[in-house]
Amino acid sequence: MTETASSTRPQLYGADYSVYVRIARMTLLEKGVAHDLVPVDIFAEDGIPDHHLARHPFGKIPAFAHGDFRLFETGAITRYVDEAFDGPALQPADVKLRARMNQIMSIADGYVYPQMVWGLYVECIEKPKRGEVADEARVEKARGIARISLNALAGLLAEHRWMCGDTVTLADLHLAPMVGYALEVPEVRGMFSEHRNLGDWWQRVTALESFLQTRPTS
Ligand SMILES: N[C@@H](CCC(=O)N[C@@H](CS)C(=O)NCC(=O)O)C(=O)O
Numbered sequence: 001m002t003e004t005a006s007s008t009r010p011q012l013y014g015a016d017y018s019v020y021v022r023i024a025r026m027t028l029l030e031k032g033v034a035h036d037l038v039p040v041d042i043f044a045e046d047g048i049p050d051h052h053l054a055r056h057p058f059g060k061i062p063a064f065a066h067g068d069f070r071l072f073e074t075g076a077i078t079r080y081v082d083e084a085f086d087g088p089a090l091q092p093a094d095v096k097l098r099a100r101m102n103q104i105m106s107i108a109d110g111y112v113y114p115q116m117v118w119g120l121y122v123e124c125i126e127k128p129k130r131g132e133v134a135d136e137a138r139v140e141k142a143r144g145i146a147r148i149s150l151n152a153l154a155g156l157l158a159e160h161r162w163m164c165g166d167t168v169t170l171a172d173l174h175l176a177p178m179v180g181y182a183l184e185v186p187e188v189r190g191m192f193s194e195h196r197n198l199g200d201w202w203q204r205v206t207a208l209e210s211f212l213q214t215r216p217t218s
Helices: 017-032 049-057 074-084 093-128 136-157 170-182 186-192 196-207
Strands: 011-014 036-039 063-066 069-072
Touching: 011 017, 017 036, 017 074, 017 170, 036 074, 063 074, 069 074, 074 170, 093 136, 093 170, 093 186, 136 196, 170 196, 186 196
Parallel strands: 011 036
Antiparallel strands: 011 063, 063 069
């Protein structure tokens, strides 16, 4: 693991079940940056700890620190990690491809996470596990947006190996943990299987060391 941006070891605050924490961890691992995952329980009985709110006023995870430089919002963290440290470039140099990468990260945040993780995975898998009933209206809305999301992503991926071409970028890392949860839903697996190229891409993602090493423990 390298650590060349400064001698300070980056700290990532969060929990390994979190989609967004996993995106940041995958990015750090892809860059080869030695770091610590500092556990934070945002669902603690007494509420979000004050020390975490000081780092992240919205009380979400992850938060990040590199020396006295503090950051929250995963897209900002992953872009910083890519630019501040040595290691393989995770953002395309080409302006249009970089715009494509940013577009895919926005699709992930704006549609895939709220609809495919919350609207489908949480409603159809997590809620029944807790003995709760899925909100069918919520699922119906999510189903429609999931289809649009997968069509859009399959179109953008086209015949590339990775979302933005021949090498892994932040777009792949941003999508991977979200798709991982979404594919636990049988209906999403059905939709996904309609796109051969997404299936091939997923095989590559699931073979990444950074994906394997960040599997949630709970
Ligand atoms: N926009 C934030 C989203 C972070 C986020 O939603 N994290 C989730 C975990 S994956 C969280 O903290 N959820 C707790 C909550 O919403 O109360 C980012 O990009 O980092």
